[in-house]
Amino acid sequence: MDPKPLRAEPLVSVRDLSFYRDRRLIFQGLNLAIERGKVTAIMGGSGVGKTTLLNLIGGRLIPAAGVITVDGEKVSTLPRRELFRLRRRIGMLFQSGALLTDLDVFENVAFPLREHTHLPESLIRDLVLMKLELVGLRGARRLYPAELSGGMGRRVALARAISLDPMMVMYDEPFAGLDPISMGVITKLIRELNDALGMTSIVVTHDVTEASAIADYIYLLDQGRVIAEGTPAAMQASTAPEVRQFMGGLPDGPVAFHYPAGEYLADLLGS
Amino acid sequence: MDQDWRIVSRIRHIGRRVLDGVARLGRAVVFLVRLVPGFSVMATRASLVVQQIYMTGVLTLVIVLVSGAFVGMILALQGYNTLVRYDAQSSLGLLVALSLVRELGPVLTALLFAGRAGSAMTAEIGLMKATEQLAGMEMMAVDPLKRVVAPRFLAGWVAVPLLAAIFSAVGILAAYVVAVSDLGLDGGVFWAQMQSGVSFTNDILGGVIKSVVFGLVIGWIAVFEGYDARPTSEGVSRATTRTVVTSSLAVLGLDFIMTAFMLRGL
Numbered sequence: 356m357d358p359k360p361l362r363a364e365p366l367v368s369v370r371d372l373s374f375y376r377d378r379r380l381i382f383q384g385l386n387l388a389i390e391r392g393k394v395t396a397i398m399g400g401s402g403v404g405k406t407t408l409l410n411l412i413g414g415r416l417i418p419a420a421g422v423i424t425v426d427g428e429k430v431s432t433l434p435r436r437e438l439f440r441l442r443r444r445i446g447m448l449f450q451s452g453a454l455l456t457d458l459d460v461f462e463n464v465a466f467p468l469r470e471h472t473h474l475p476e477s478l479i480r481d482l483v484l485m486k487l488e489l490v491g492l493r494g495a496r497r498l499y500p501a502e503l504s505g506g507m508g509r510r511v512a513l514a515r516a517i518s519l520d521p522m523m524v525m526y527d528e529p530f531a532g533l534d535p536i537s538m539g540v541i542t543k544l545i546r547e548l549n550d551a552l553g554m555t556s557i558v559v560t561h562d563v564t565e566a567s568a569i570a571d572y573i574y575l576l577d578q579g580r581v582i583a584e585g586t587p588a589a590m591q592a593s594t595a596p597e598v599r600q601f602m603g604g605l606p607d608g609p610v611a612f613h614y615p616a617g618e619y620l621a622d623l624l625g626s
Numbered sequence: 627m628d629q630d631w632r633i634v635s636r637i638r639h640i641g642r643r644v645l646d647g648v649a650r651l652g653r654a655v656v657f658l659v660r661l662v663p664g665f666s667v668m669a670t671r672a673s674l675v676v677q678q679i680y681m682t683g684v685l686t687l688v689i690v691l692v693s694g695a696f697v698g699m700i701l702a703l704q705g706y707n708t709l710v711r712y713d714a715q716s717s718l719g720l721l722v723a724l725s726l727v728r729e730l731g732p733v734l735t736a737l738l739f740a741g742r743a744g745s746a747m748t749a750e751i752g753l754m755k756a757t758e759q760l761a762g763m764e765m766m767a768v769d770p771l772k773r774v775v776a777p778r779f780l781a782g783w784v785a786v787p788l789l790a791a792i793f794s795a796v797g798i799l800a801a802y803v804v805a806v807s808d809l810g811l812d813g814g815v816f817w818a819q820m821q822s823g824v825s826f827t828n829d830i831l832g833g834v835i836k837s838v839v840f841g842l843v844i845g846w847i848a849v850f851e852g853y854d855a856r857p858t859s860e861g862v863s864r865a866t867t868r869t870v871v872t873s874s875l876a877v878l879g880l881d882f883i884m885t886a887f888m889l890r891g892l
Contacts, residue, residue: 413765442767453762456754470768515766 364427366391366523366555367412372421374404374411381407383579385421389523394549394556396570398563398601403576405559406450409525412557413447414438426522443471446516446524450531452508454500454515460487461496464515471519486514490544506537513544523555524548530562542569563602567591575601654850661849664769664776674773678781682743683789689738690789691796697734698797701725702804706811715809719816720823722801723794727824727833731794733881736840739786740873744848747778748869751852752862775853779845786841787834794833832888839884840877847873 365388372385381404389395397405410416412423414430423430428441454463464483468474474482487493490510500508509529516524526545530538546569549556560566566573567587575583575590575598583590583598590602599605616622668675705721751774754760760770798820805811824830848869855865 415761415764439767439769442765445765447762447765449758449762449765451758453758455759455762456757467766467768470766470773 365389367423367425367557369408369412370422372411372423373419374407374416375419376407380579382418382421385576385580387574387581387584389555389557390572391555392549392553393571394546394558394569396558396560396566396573397576398560398566398573399576400561400601404579405561405576406527408576409447409527409557409559412525413442413445443467443519444522446519446521448509448512448516448524448526448529450528452500452512454503454508454512456500459497459499460492460503460511463500463511464518467515467518482518483514486518487511489517489548490514491540504537506533506540509533509537509541510544513541513548517548517552517554520552521554523557526556526558526560528560529558530560530565538565545569563604567602650854653854654846657850657853658846661771661776661779664772665780667772667776668780671777674777675780675784678777679784682739682747682778682781683785685746686739686742686785686789687792689742690735690793693734693738694731694793694796695800697730697793698722698726698800699804701730701797702801702809705801706805706809715811716815717819717823718805718809718811719798719802719818719820722805723798723820723824724829726794726797728829729833729881729885731797732790732833732837732840733877735790735793735837736786736844736877737874739782739789739841740844740848740877741870743782743785744844744869744873745866747782747845747848748852748855749862749866751775751778751849752855752857752865755853755855756857756859756862775849779849782845782848783838783841786844787837790833790837790840828888832884836881836884839880843876843880844873847876 367389369385369387372382373380374382385408387397397408399405407416411418412425412430414433417431425441425445428437430438430441433441455466458466461483464486465479468479468482472479484493484496487496490513492507492510492514495503495507495511500511503511513524513529529541529545533541542565545556545558548554558566558570567590570587573585573587573590574581577597583593583595585593590598593599593602701722702718705718705725706715709715709718709721751760754770754774760774763770763773802813802816805816806813851865851869851872852862855861
C-alpha cells in the first residue's frame with residue numbers, strides 16, 4: 356500500500372511561457388513547477404526577468420504564449436474578480452517593500468485585513484500584533500515607513516504579506532541591499548514562516564549563498580529559459596559550465612558578461 | 627534636397643506631437659470610464675472620500691479665504707471708480723456680487739485649487755506609483771483605482787463648488803467692508819441692490835454649474851496625470867507641472883464656452 360499524496364500536483368506550474376517587453380524577448384519556452392510546502396529559489400543574473408516572472412504568476416502581466424496555473428487556476432484567463440480572489444491567497448514581498456508611506460507600521464500590516472475582512476477592531480489588533488511578533492517588530496508598531504531601516508521595512512512588508520495567512524508568498528530579491536545581520540534574520544524568517552505556517556515560498560534572488568541555505572529546489576534562468584535546476588547540493592556539485600559560473604560567481608563564461616552589442620573595434624572607430 | 631528633408635522631418639514631428647496628444651486624450655477618457663465603477667466607494671467607504679475632502683479642502687481653504695477677501699476689496703475699489711463717473715455707485719453691491727458669483731468665484735477658485743490641491747494629488751499618486759505602492763495594492767487584491775484614485779477624484783469634485791461658494795461669500799463681505807467704511811456708501815443700499823438684482827437661476831446656479839464642471843475637470847486631469855506619470859522622479863515632476871498648466875488652460879477655455887452659452891440662454 357502506497358498512499359498517494361493528497362495534492363501531488365505543484366502549486367504553481369509554468370508551461371511554455373513566452374513573454375516580450377517592448378519587443379524584447381524576456382522568456383521563451385519557460386517551464387517550471389513550484390512544489391507545495393517547499394521553498395523554491397529562482398535565480399539568475401540581473402535583468403533575466405525574475406521579477407517579471409513573479410508579476411506573471413501574480414497576473415499583473417499577461418504572457419504572449421504559454422500557460423501559468425496557480426492552485427489549478429489559469430492566471431492569464433481569470434476574470435478580474437476571480438484573479439483578485441486568488442491574489443488574496445498570495446502574499447508578495449516587493450524589493451522596495453512597497454509599504455504605504457502615509458500609514459504607520461501597525462496600519463500597514465492591518466491594511467489587507469481592513470480591506471478584505473469585516474473583523475472587529477480588537478481581533479484585527481490581535482492579528483496584527485501576532486504577525487509583528489513573528490517578525491520581531493511588535494515594539495515598532497507606531498513608527499512610519501520613513502523611520503525604518505531597510506531590513507526593518509522588509510520585515511514589516513513580510514508581516515503584511517502574511518497577514519491574510521496566504522497559501523504562498525513570493526519574495527522579490529529579499530536579500531538585496533541588507534547588512535549581514537538583517538540578511539540572516541530574513542533568511543531565517545523565510546524558512547521558519549514557510550514551515551510553521553505551512554506555506555509555499557518562491558524566492559527570486561541572485562544571492563547564491565542565501566538561496567543555497569534556505570531553498571529546497573533551485574531554478575537557474577538565463578536567456579529566457581531554465582538552464583539548470585536541482586537541489587542546492589546538486590547545483591553546487593554540478594559540472595555544467597554555466598551552473599558553475601553562476602554558483603561560483605565567475606565574471607565570464609557561458610553566461611555572457613556583455614550585453615549584446617556590435618563589434619567592439621568597429622564601434623570605437625565608427626562615427 | 628537637404629532643405630526638403632528638413633521640412634519633411636519637421637512636418638513629421640508636428641504630426642507625431644498631434645498623434646501623441648490625441649492618444650493621451652484617448653487614454654484619459656478610457657481612464658475616466660474605468661474610474662466610474664470606483665465611484666461606489668462613495669456608498670461603501672464614504673469615510674475615504676470625506677477624509678480626502680478634508681485634506682484637499684483644508685489645503686486650499688486658507689488661500690481661498692485670503693484671495694477671496696482681496697479680490698472682493700479690489701472689485702469694490704475698481705467698481706466704485708468706474709461707477710462714480712455715471713453717478714451709479716449705488717449699484718456697487720450688484721456689480722461685485724455678479725462678478726464674483728458668475729465669474730471670478732468659480733474661475734479663480736478653480737485656478738487656485740489646481741495649483742494647490744491638484745498638483746498635490748498628481749504628485750501623491752505619481753509617487754505612490756513610483757514607489758510600487760500601487761503595484762503592492764494590486765498584489766494585495768486591492769484595486770488602487772477604487773482605494774486611492776476614486777476618493778481623490780470625488781473629493782476634488784465636491785470641494786471645488788464648496789470652495790467657490792466660500793470665495794464669493796468672503797469676497798462680497800470684504801467688498802461690503804471697503805464700500806461702507808472706506809468709500810462711504812450706504813450699507814443698506816449695497817445689500818438691497820444685490821438682493822433685487824441677482825437672480826438665483828441665472829446667476830447663482832450658473833456659477834455653481836461652472837464650478838461643478840471645473841471640479842470634475844481638475845480632478846480628472848490631476849488623477850490621470852498622476853496615474854499616467856512615468857514612475858521616476860523626473861516623470862512625477864513633469865506630471866505635476868502638466869496638471870497645473872493643463873487644468874488652468876482647460877478651466878479658462880471651458881469658462882469661455884460656458885459663459886457664451888449661458889449669456890445667450892442656450
